[in-house]
Amino acid sequence: MEFCTAVNCMDGRVQIPVISYLTERFKVDFVDVVSEAGPNRILADGLDDQLLESIWTRVEISISQHDSKGVAVIGHHDCAGNPVGESEQRLHIAAAVRRVRDRFASVPVIGLWVDHNWEVSELPLE
Numbered sequence: 001m002e003f004c005t006a007v008n009c010m011d012g013r014v015q016i017p018v019i020s021y022l023t024e025r026f027k028v029d030f031v032d033v034v035s036e037a038g039p040n041r042i043l044a045d046g047l048d049d050q051l052l053e054s055i056w057t058r059v060e061i062s063i064s065q066h067d068s069k070g071v072a073v074i075g076h077h078d079c080a081g082n083p084v085g086e087s088e089q090r091l092h093i094a095a096a097v098r099r100v101r102d103r104f105a106s107v108p109v110i111g112l113w114v115d116h117n118w119e120v121s122e123l124p125l126e
Contacts, residue, residue, distance in 0.1 A: 002028040003066040008074045010035045014114045021120040026069045032062040037081025043096035073097050076114035
């Protein structure tokens with residue numbers, strides 16, 4: 001069995017589209033979900049040490065115990081936890097991906113955007 005990791009919003013509308021995308025993208029059987037309200041903002045801001053440590057712990061478990069093949073940071077349309085427009089959310093996703101890459105350099109880290117139709121697209125990041 002192979003796994004990847006999604007640092008995803010708790011919003012139920014994005015769970016299935018993201019899991020479907022990631023199982024295909026990383027060619028895995030399962031997706032470990034680290035769920036918070038607006039995780040792209042939490043990671044981009046880096047201000048809430050308690051939430052950051054919780055996210056780091058759960059991502060570390062996925063990588064070390066499930067041999068995660070990759071990590072995705074997700075932002076989405078109509079997010080109650082990060083109620084800003086798409087362009088700002090995309091900036092948060094990019095900053096969050098950089099932060100996760102700095103912490104977990106051993107696995108690929110990607111950013112995903114889920115639009116108003118609940119379709120997932122991968123952001124072009126360095």
